[in-house]
Amino acid sequence: MRCRFCAAPGVNGLELCEPCAAELPWLDAQCRQCALPLTDTGEERLCGGCLRHPPPFRHVRAPFRYCHPIDALLKALKYGGDLAAARCLGDLLADYLHRRGVAVPDAVIPVPLHPQRLRQRGFNQALELARRLDAPLAPQIVRRSRATAAQTGLDRSERRSNTRGAFQVTTRHVPAHVAVIDDVLTTGATVTELTKTLRRAGAERVEIWVMARTPQLDR
Numbered sequence: 201m202r203c204r205f206c207a208a209p210g211v212n213g214l215e216l217c218e219p220c221a222a223e224l225p226w227l228d229a230q231c232r233q234c235a236l237p238l239t240d241t242g243e244e245r246l247c248g249g250c251l252r253h254p255p256p257f258r259h260v261r262a263p264f265r266y267c268h269p270i271d272a273l274l275k276a277l278k279y280g281g282d283l284a285a286a287r288c289l290g291d292l293l294a295d296y297l298h299r300r301g302v303a304v305p306d307a308v309i310p311v312p313l314h315p316q317r318l319r320q321r322g323f324n325q326a327l328e329l330a331r332r333l334d335a336p337l338a339p340q341i342v343r344r345s346r347a348t349a350a351q352t353g354l355d356r357s358e359r360r361s362n363t364r365g366a367f368q369v370t371t372r373h374v375p376a377h378v379a380v381i382d383d384v385l386t387t388g389a390t391v392t393e394l395t396k397t398l399r400r401a402g403a404e405r406v407e408i409w410v411m412a413r414t415p416q417l418d419r
Protein backbone atom coordinates (compact mmCIF):
# COMPACT_ATOMS: atom_id res chain seq x y z
CA MET A 201 0.00 0.00 0.00
CA ARG A 202 1.51 3.32 -1.13
CA CYS A 203 0.62 6.80 0.10
CA ARG A 204 -1.77 8.42 -2.32
CA PHE A 205 -0.15 11.82 -1.95
CA CYS A 206 3.60 11.11 -1.96
CA ALA A 207 3.99 7.40 -2.86
CA ALA A 208 5.88 6.60 0.36
CA PRO A 209 4.86 3.32 2.06
CA GLY A 210 1.45 3.62 3.72
CA VAL A 211 0.80 2.85 7.39
CA ASN A 212 -1.98 0.80 9.05
CA GLY A 213 -3.05 -0.63 5.72
CA LEU A 214 -4.02 2.84 4.47
CA GLU A 215 -2.99 4.56 1.24
CA LEU A 216 -1.46 7.21 3.45
CA CYS A 217 1.91 7.77 5.13
CA GLU A 218 2.34 9.31 8.58
CA PRO A 219 3.68 12.74 7.48
CA CYS A 220 0.86 13.16 4.94
CA ALA A 221 -1.74 11.99 7.50
CA ALA A 222 -0.56 14.69 9.89
CA GLU A 223 -1.07 17.30 7.15
CA LEU A 224 -4.71 16.37 6.47
CA PRO A 225 -7.40 18.87 7.55
CA TRP A 226 -8.59 16.91 10.59
CA LEU A 227 -11.72 18.38 12.14
CA ASP A 228 -10.69 18.94 15.76
CA ALA A 229 -12.92 21.35 17.68
CA GLN A 230 -16.49 20.62 16.67
CA CYS A 231 -20.08 20.66 17.91
CA ARG A 232 -20.71 17.31 19.56
CA GLN A 233 -24.02 16.91 17.77
CA CYS A 234 -23.68 18.36 14.25
CA ALA A 235 -19.84 18.47 13.99
CA LEU A 236 -19.88 22.15 13.07
CA PRO A 237 -16.26 23.33 13.18
CA LEU A 238 -15.82 25.50 16.27
CA THR A 239 -12.96 27.84 17.03
CA ASP A 240 -12.16 26.86 20.61
CA THR A 241 -10.77 23.46 21.49
CA GLY A 242 -12.47 23.26 24.90
CA GLU A 243 -14.50 20.29 26.07
CA GLU A 244 -17.23 18.89 23.83
CA ARG A 245 -19.99 21.40 23.41
CA LEU A 246 -23.04 22.20 21.32
CA CYS A 247 -23.13 24.96 18.71
CA GLY A 248 -25.78 27.69 18.90
CA GLY A 249 -27.78 26.09 16.09
CA CYS A 250 -28.08 22.76 17.90
CA LEU A 251 -29.05 24.52 21.14
CA ARG A 252 -31.83 26.48 19.38
CA HIS A 253 -33.09 23.78 17.01
CA PRO A 254 -31.84 20.32 18.01
CA PRO A 255 -31.39 18.26 14.84
CA PRO A 256 -33.20 14.89 14.61
CA PHE A 257 -29.94 12.92 14.31
CA ARG A 258 -27.87 11.97 17.36
CA HIS A 259 -24.38 12.76 16.10
CA VAL A 260 -22.47 13.67 13.00
CA ARG A 261 -19.14 11.87 12.65
CA ALA A 262 -16.83 13.72 10.26
CA PRO A 263 -13.07 13.18 10.25
CA PHE A 264 -12.24 16.18 8.09
CA ARG A 265 -12.98 19.78 7.27
CA TYR A 266 -13.95 20.15 3.62
CA CYS A 267 -10.70 21.55 2.26
CA HIS A 268 -7.49 20.55 0.50
CA PRO A 269 -6.69 17.73 -0.26
CA ILE A 270 -9.87 16.01 0.97
CA ASP A 271 -12.11 18.20 -1.23
CA ALA A 272 -10.04 17.23 -4.30
CA LEU A 273 -10.32 13.52 -3.47
CA LEU A 274 -14.08 13.81 -3.00
CA LYS A 275 -14.46 15.65 -6.32
CA ALA A 276 -12.27 13.06 -8.07
CA LEU A 277 -14.64 10.41 -6.76
CA LYS A 278 -17.94 12.15 -7.38
CA TYR A 279 -17.28 13.84 -10.72
CA GLY A 280 -14.27 11.93 -12.03
CA GLY A 281 -15.43 8.41 -11.19
CA ASP A 282 -12.17 7.78 -9.30
CA LEU A 283 -13.19 4.71 -7.31
CA ALA A 284 -9.66 4.34 -5.91
CA ALA A 285 -10.36 7.64 -4.11
CA ALA A 286 -13.44 6.00 -2.55
CA ARG A 287 -11.27 3.17 -1.23
CA CYS A 288 -8.74 5.58 0.25
CA LEU A 289 -11.42 7.83 1.80
CA GLY A 290 -13.60 4.95 2.99
CA ASP A 291 -10.61 3.33 4.70
CA LEU A 292 -9.80 6.64 6.41
CA LEU A 293 -13.38 6.88 7.66
CA ALA A 294 -13.34 3.28 8.89
CA ASP A 295 -10.07 3.90 10.71
CA TYR A 296 -11.42 7.12 12.24
CA LEU A 297 -14.63 5.46 13.50
CA HIS A 298 -12.64 2.57 14.91
CA ARG A 299 -10.17 4.82 16.74
CA ARG A 300 -13.05 6.82 18.22
CA GLY A 301 -14.72 3.65 19.50
CA VAL A 302 -17.92 4.47 17.59
CA ALA A 303 -20.46 1.66 18.10
CA VAL A 304 -21.32 -0.41 15.02
CA PRO A 305 -24.95 0.33 14.06
CA ASP A 306 -27.54 -2.23 13.01
CA ALA A 307 -27.42 -0.86 9.47
CA VAL A 308 -25.40 1.60 7.41
CA ILE A 309 -27.56 3.42 4.87
CA PRO A 310 -25.90 5.41 2.07
CA VAL A 311 -27.88 8.53 1.08
CA PRO A 312 -29.61 7.25 -2.05
CA LEU A 313 -29.34 8.98 -5.40
CA HIS A 314 -32.37 9.43 -7.60
CA PRO A 315 -32.35 6.60 -10.21
CA GLN A 316 -31.84 9.12 -13.01
CA ARG A 317 -28.77 10.61 -11.27
CA LEU A 318 -27.47 7.12 -10.58
CA ARG A 319 -27.73 6.26 -14.27
CA GLN A 320 -25.83 9.40 -15.24
CA ARG A 321 -23.04 8.90 -12.70
CA GLY A 322 -22.91 5.12 -12.81
CA PHE A 323 -22.36 4.73 -9.08
CA ASN A 324 -23.42 6.20 -5.75
CA GLN A 325 -20.41 7.81 -4.06
CA ALA A 326 -21.94 7.32 -0.59
CA LEU A 327 -22.36 3.59 -1.26
CA GLU A 328 -18.76 3.31 -2.50
CA LEU A 329 -17.53 4.88 0.77
CA ALA A 330 -19.83 2.67 2.85
CA ARG A 331 -18.46 -0.51 1.23
CA ARG A 332 -15.13 0.07 3.02
CA LEU A 333 -16.70 0.05 6.49
CA ASP A 334 -16.88 -3.00 8.67
CA ALA A 335 -20.62 -2.63 9.36
CA PRO A 336 -23.83 -4.14 7.91
CA LEU A 337 -24.72 -2.29 4.73
CA ALA A 338 -28.41 -1.83 3.91
CA PRO A 339 -28.77 0.46 0.88
CA GLN A 340 -32.16 -1.02 0.01
CA ILE A 341 -33.95 0.35 3.09
CA VAL A 342 -34.62 3.73 1.58
CA ARG A 343 -34.94 5.19 -1.89
CA ARG A 344 -35.13 8.67 -3.30
CA SER A 345 -38.71 9.06 -4.43
CA ARG A 346 -38.21 12.28 -6.32
CA ALA A 347 -35.35 14.21 -7.82
CA THR A 348 -34.25 17.30 -5.91
CA ALA A 349 -32.67 20.41 -7.37
CA ALA A 350 -29.10 21.23 -6.35
CA GLN A 351 -29.14 22.95 -2.95
CA THR A 352 -26.65 25.60 -4.06
CA GLY A 353 -28.13 29.08 -4.10
CA LEU A 354 -31.29 28.11 -2.21
CA ASP A 355 -32.15 29.76 1.08
CA ARG A 356 -33.04 27.79 4.17
CA SER A 357 -36.78 27.44 3.56
CA GLU A 358 -36.22 26.66 -0.13
CA ARG A 359 -33.81 23.90 0.84
CA ARG A 360 -36.37 22.47 3.21
CA SER A 361 -39.14 22.35 0.66
CA ASN A 362 -36.66 21.06 -1.90
CA THR A 363 -35.91 17.99 0.21
CA ARG A 364 -39.29 17.44 1.87
CA GLY A 365 -40.72 14.04 0.95
CA ALA A 366 -37.62 13.20 -1.10
CA PHE A 367 -37.13 9.79 0.53
CA GLN A 368 -39.24 6.72 0.95
CA VAL A 369 -38.63 3.75 3.22
CA THR A 370 -39.07 0.51 1.30
CA THR A 371 -39.19 -2.01 4.14
CA ARG A 372 -41.58 -2.70 7.00
CA HIS A 373 -38.76 -3.05 9.48
CA VAL A 374 -36.20 -0.29 9.99
CA PRO A 375 -33.47 -1.28 12.50
CA ALA A 376 -33.28 0.65 15.78
CA HIS A 377 -29.78 2.07 15.32
CA VAL A 378 -28.76 3.25 11.87
CA ALA A 379 -25.92 5.30 10.44
CA VAL A 380 -26.59 7.35 7.33
CA ILE A 381 -23.50 7.87 5.22
CA ASP A 382 -22.80 10.64 2.73
CA ASP A 383 -19.71 12.21 1.19
CA VAL A 384 -19.97 15.79 2.48
CA LEU A 385 -22.22 17.52 4.97
CA THR A 386 -23.03 21.06 3.91
CA THR A 387 -26.39 22.54 4.88
CA GLY A 388 -27.67 19.34 6.45
CA ALA A 389 -31.04 19.66 4.70
CA THR A 390 -30.73 16.27 2.98
CA VAL A 391 -29.63 14.24 6.01
CA THR A 392 -32.15 16.03 8.24
CA GLU A 393 -34.99 15.02 5.91
CA LEU A 394 -33.65 11.46 5.59
CA THR A 395 -33.30 11.18 9.38
CA LYS A 396 -36.89 12.34 9.88
CA THR A 397 -38.08 9.78 7.34
CA LEU A 398 -36.17 6.95 9.06
CA ARG A 399 -37.38 7.96 12.50
CA ARG A 400 -41.00 8.09 11.38
CA ALA A 401 -40.46 4.53 10.09
CA GLY A 402 -39.20 3.33 13.47
CA ALA A 403 -35.47 4.06 13.71
CA GLU A 404 -34.70 5.12 17.29
CA ARG A 405 -31.19 6.38 16.85
CA VAL A 406 -29.78 7.86 13.66
CA GLU A 407 -26.19 9.00 13.24
CA ILE A 408 -24.68 10.73 10.25
CA TRP A 409 -21.27 9.64 8.98
CA VAL A 410 -19.57 11.83 6.38
CA MET A 411 -16.03 12.31 5.14
CA ALA A 412 -16.02 16.06 5.50
CA ARG A 413 -17.91 18.94 7.03
CA THR A 414 -18.28 22.45 5.66
CA PRO A 415 -18.64 25.33 8.12
CA GLN A 416 -22.36 26.04 7.65
CA LEU A 417 -25.46 24.13 8.71
CA ASP A 418 -29.06 25.21 8.97
CA ARG A 419 -32.27 23.47 9.76
Ligand SMILES: [Zn+2]
Nearest residue numbers: 203206217220
Ligand atom coordinates in the same frame (compact mmCIF):
# COMPACT_ATOMS: atom_id res chain seq x y z
ZN1 LIG B 1 2.58 10.55 2.01
Ligand SMILES: [Zn+2]
Nearest residue numbers: 231234247250
Ligand atom coordinates in the same frame (compact mmCIF):
# COMPACT_ATOMS: atom_id res chain seq x y z
ZN1 LIG C 1 -24.24 21.77 16.26
